[in-house]
Amino acid sequence: MAGPILSLDDVSISFKTINGKVRAVRHVSLEVRRGECYALIGESGSGKSTLAFASMGYLPANGSIDSGRILFNGEDITGYNHAQLEKLRGKHVGMVFQNPHTAANPCYTIGEQLTEGIIYHEGISRAEAEERALAMLEAINIPDPKRILERYPHQISGGQKQRITIAQALLSHPDLIIMDEPTTALDVTTEIQFLRLLEDIRSRMDVAILYITHDMGIVARLADRVGVIYAGSLVEEGSRETMFRHPAHPYTQGLMHSIPSIEMDRKHKGYSMPGLLPNLISLPPGCAFAPRCSVAGECCSSLPEVRLIPSEDGVEHRVFCHHAGAPLSFATGTVEECVCHDEEGVACSEPLLEVRNLKKYYEHSTFTDRLLRRAPRCVYALDDVSFSIMPGETLGVVGESGCGKSTLGKTILRLTEATGGSIFYKGEDITHKHSQSLCKSIQIVFQSPDSSLNPRHSLYTILSRPLLLHGIASGRAELEKRCFRLLDMVSLPRTYLYRKPHQLSGGEKQRVAIARAFAVHPSFVVCDEVTSALDVSVQASIINLLQDLQREFQTSYLFISHDLSAVREISQRIAVMYLGRLVEVGSTDQVFQPPYHPYTKALLSSISLPCIPQPHQSILLEGQIPSPANPPSGCRFRTRCYRTQCEACASVQPDMVFRDGHGLACHLDRAVLEADTPVFPESFLS
């Protein structure tokens, strides 16, 4: 067996803060072997990134390694000086970060940034370094590498940037690359290209990868071995197969069950793990997971020893739990469809909201343009979008970033004026109407509660503001009573009322944002990527909450997300957008089964599922998403379409053609599309 590249031996790391010592990593031992891909998974705040940075000898000034050794190729790096660390980082370990947009210096060309490291460490000439950079870009199939080298970071796309970061990490021929959530900031279609590249690199180069993520689908695709970290401790480790098929630690099992997944029965509620990550300053003795664990007993107040569980494939399976393998129940209730009735008990047939040929063009003309009377340049953010939403219904909107889905939400809220088309609410044209009562009926929940909740206000102020504004309640006593009810509604303890947002966890903050939206009993709520900023273990609970509220108040949702699994779970119907236009609309089952719009099929097939092996083939979309300022003629998707095209594709914009309420905007024959093979096997979509 190959020796380990990186080996952590009983490592503990802590940070000094004003509130006390944060014990971010506690007694972690693990090793990454030569040429393998080791996935480290855990929630945010679990210490996985701290471990990664510590492995490169990089800790902030207030951090320190309290115990243990970090061995790189058998050498302890904890005592390394500056020069040794520089050499380690520059030659032996590469790193890929989460956000490709901020990881490159905007002032220097890609070429400059690629080559400076090897010039510095290997003392080679600039010309030689450039040659090597060029060869590396070619090796990882980046189109037009010569020009890329001369470009500045802001001139290339995110997916491209992330590939270049990989080239950068590989350039010094390192033994190990550490990747910290490298695809979190990317679209699924870009993510799949990135993952393919990684697979390709692993098959050709002898490099080990430490992959940090919370995305189980990616773990299932890439990893050889998996380590699960909870509150700074490794709780379980084993081969990918073992971890997915026979997870033994209650936390791992809970994590596996809380992933919203395509294969889940939509009628079942998603499982969400109860409780919160413990405070790392005042940790209880014993197992850190015990307070959230359903099988915890008295023995759990002592630290669990490592247990070895025999595995089918012979790869060591370590679990740190007193009750490893104990049977657990993850049964959840079922979701009742929300059917809306009027006073006489007749199901509603009139749509609550209807959008007809909605257009939003962002025009911008420069001074010279106006002087020369040139037509303004347009960004076609929304073009001829039509759909309707019934009372109590959820319409999911999916598409890559920049496809106009957020603009759609904003335009419906009339935060931005529509350029054309109309919006009807309960049959009334509200396209250009602004009134207090409409604001009350139509609300929004934003992606990041960190920026949508005022950090200086207490929850009381945040929640009572809309009540006061719309004259629903007044007077301290009444407002307080109402706020308590709102907190109850979103399952937050009443004691939170005078807390500020920063004292809450991410999921709790999002609950506050939802409570604020529901304070005025809206009949329509735009949910703009509400789960994207949250941990997997929390996402399910937010979706459950939204579904519960929907049933109670018969609210309709426009659920905007790039996470197809989450959209599938909550939506009755789904709309797929591409470059400002709808390409497909239909019930959730219709969209997930043929006939597909070619774009929908590509989107669906790009999902990484937490299954081994992946049950589906991925379609890689060629090229970049075109600019909405200069969309292709005819069908907007034609420049990336992988199907044989007809003449009309390049010249005529396809109309949305409906059959059984399932609309497709594609020139291809419906029969051809119907004959398409399903992306997921029948058994998957129950």
Add this chain to the structure above:
Amino acid sequence: MSPVYILKRFCFMLVTLFCISIIIFAITMVLPGNLAQVILGEFATDDALRALEEQMGLNLPFYEQYGRWIWGVLHGNFGHALSMDQPILPLLLFRLKNSAILAAFSIVIVTIIAIPLGVFAALRRNSAVDRIIQVSSYIGISVPEFATGSLLIIALAGPVLNLFPSAGYVPFSEDVPKALSHIVLPVMTLVIVLIAHIMRQTRSEMIHVMQSDYVRSARLRGLSNTMVVFKHALRNALMPTITVLALDVGYLIGSVVVIEEVFAYPGIGRLIVYAVTSRDVPLLQATVLTVACVYCLVNFLADLAYGLVNPRIRYHS
């Protein structure tokens, strides 16, 4: 840098200057007091007043008066200074040159001292050295200019250490060492006043940039500390500093009256004050417009410097 970008910024500057000239002219027009009255004195007859108004074009509509004035200005004719009875242009150029000398020395020295200080303070954030740098630069900016100037005079030009002349002016064309020794004290005072501006701006931006992802990424690529700080961080941190530098140059040209007064230095600031007190409207217009031109020009240069530092600006035009 693309010529389009430069041209755009240049046109922008011209438009700004045009607007400023209108504002300046309009303000001097609505100032209380009739120009003819000022010239002829309190006891002038109505006829004499009217005749002079006619002669000077004061009875013409606003746009015509403005047109005549700006036409003259564009041809280098700023008119006559009423209070001194001599053409304005040579006077103005002389004062502008003096102010420019003072400004140039001050800004160069401030840049050389304050930017490294700021970087150093940022890297040693919250240390004793950082605190000392911050506090002393604050003292420099908070003590009134005349106090700093006077203290310097007492310390360096007083009876104990008579190193430099305490006031006055010698042209560089006459005697360079002597001219230099005359501007040492005013330049010192200005530097003390301005260091805090530049130092603080550099420090805060540097702290911000040092926490950015690309600096972390540069560090984790194994680059040396020197490369991380000076190549990756400093260049990005300089943008706001350039803005402040440009504003400071404008300030140095037009608004250092107190220091010119303390050191009896013939700069343009004192000329403006003189024009105001002696109600010399043409001189006032000319001096204020000159200072405005300097502000605009410096900001234009700052725009070009942005483009040099940051490629995103360079390529977005």
